[in-house]
Amino acid sequence: MQTPLKDAWIYLANGMFFKAKSFGAETTSVGELVFNTSLTGYQEITTDPSYAGQFICFTMPEIGIVGTNLQDMESRGIFAKGILCRHYNEKYSNFRAVESLSAFLKNFGAMGICEIDTRFLTKTLRQEGAMMMVASTEISDKDELKTILEKSAKIEEIDYIKEVSTKASYKHTFGNFDFSTMDYTTPNTRQKIIAIDFGIKRSILNQLVSAGFNVEVIPHNFDAQSLIARFKARDFDGIFLSNGPGDPQILTQEIAGIKALIEARIPLFAICLGHQLLSLAQGYPTYKLKFGHHGGNHPVKNLLTNQVEITAQNHNYSVPESIAEIAEITHRNLFDNTIEGVRYKNTLICSFQHHPEAGPGPLESSALFQEFSKLLDAAKH
Template structure:
């Protein structure tokens, strides 16, 4: 391993640590969370829902297959940094374009290694998700504490403005081909869905196309009145509310837009942040979990009593009182929290987990086909 510069970490519970830097340099403030996935470090790092956060990997060896542009879940990764036990400078994969360290530097993401990640995970399980600061330029504990104390907290920042597309575009790619090692254009798409981009993952777009939707991706500042008119004119047939970062309770403008879409009786499907915003729009505010659900091995029981192994990435959850207006379709078997809802009024349902992520099993992905079947063409 080449000689690495020191980097200094300070957490809001007073923990102060020195580690090594293998990514970009500078000072960044964010929220520390941990992820229990054994693989998929590039997909996790490039997930827009991690904007404003430092991701601690519980898997100790990270970087062994390098990185490539194809595996990115977004066009521009936005997490603050990643924290790993051992960062592998030497990688081995026929698909790799560059090492993880170079990838992080290219996207201005801090890389932190040579640190006991097991202890950090145990700390977060005890104290919950913590605000933290990491710096390659500031080494003094009190200076780091002062800067962290004066910075905005993640729950005060509207990160969807940062991660959402700036302009609308169409997406018609699906059906991965190992011959071309790319997703292929799909013909015969019979229904059009407007996907509101709060930080949408590319594989969600692929899954929507796979089941038959032509996808029109809209930025987070979309005009809901235009969207409602397009629905009435049959230019679109449904709306998808994507995943995204941050606290949904501060997104009051988005909640108002969704209320208008609900009043227009548009079929709506939401994932993760979209799931949470639908709950708030129905009058049921979300709450923050102690340390969230972040990993690719979370068992969820669906409405048929079957267990699905799911990928998850969220810090917030909908309340039990939502059962007054919706049927619970999925529950997390780790803590019994709500993972899926079908609302009693309208053609509206949502899930908290990520059915597009394919953590190994793919049984959760059938929810896309279910929604497509429920959306009328005329």
């Protein structure tokens, strides 16, 4: 029998106030509220570092059914502030599960909130845009929560990269998980790349290794001149710029470093935040979407092949249309026609807004990792 859940209270920046139930950490926390439309993969979503500083409202009403396990971790922990769902299921059923979602959230200090109308919340976010909120299991007074929220920094003002990025360089040597052996694969690799960690997901690293890359992961505060010297010494073939959380425009040091890498004509491949940083490094400012793209069912048209791919998405920002001055637009989102992929003219640089690693999500865009391999082969000729 499930233990009775404690009360929780939520105050949104638009003045809405809700009473709900708590199944995660018992605390008071402030973050940005966004919604995610994925039907599965709540553990991968929750441990995606790109959600740092955010509350995730799941449109899927039943959450917790498959518990949590060791293989579905996308990072070393949870950097999101918490999750919101309609119904939480404490009793789980899955052969890989080791503990409940409730225990998992509590272990990492993240809130879990249920018994709230997530359909109404999602409609509100679609109409008014992503917004800041405060949730608490300790404070029930609306005015007190309002004061806490008003005194808290906005997500655009906080650099979460320092929190989510690795502190030291390391090698990532295993590929995708093989369910037939219940172990990770160890593919042969033939090209070496440097992956700059702005909040990288493990499934991206797995896909890079499976695509034939020898991967060295380095922290966000990289030394551009050192990397340029290593590239000239043929120590590696190219650089990958990872996904990550927050507003890219506040990452001034990272932008300056990427600009130096571009000027050194190093082959670059980027996803999500890395895609946005490439744009900024070349003088094209990003802008914030109304409620962002978060889910595993977003249609993207590949303009090079005219094929439509169903993709995984997790971002609040987009590159501007003016990027077409220096890049060929290769992919577009069919929900709102925003840019999803570019190939920079007269360079060996390409980048994509969506997540081809499918963790969680469809695998239709996974060929992009092979495209990077072809790009590096072209650089050698």
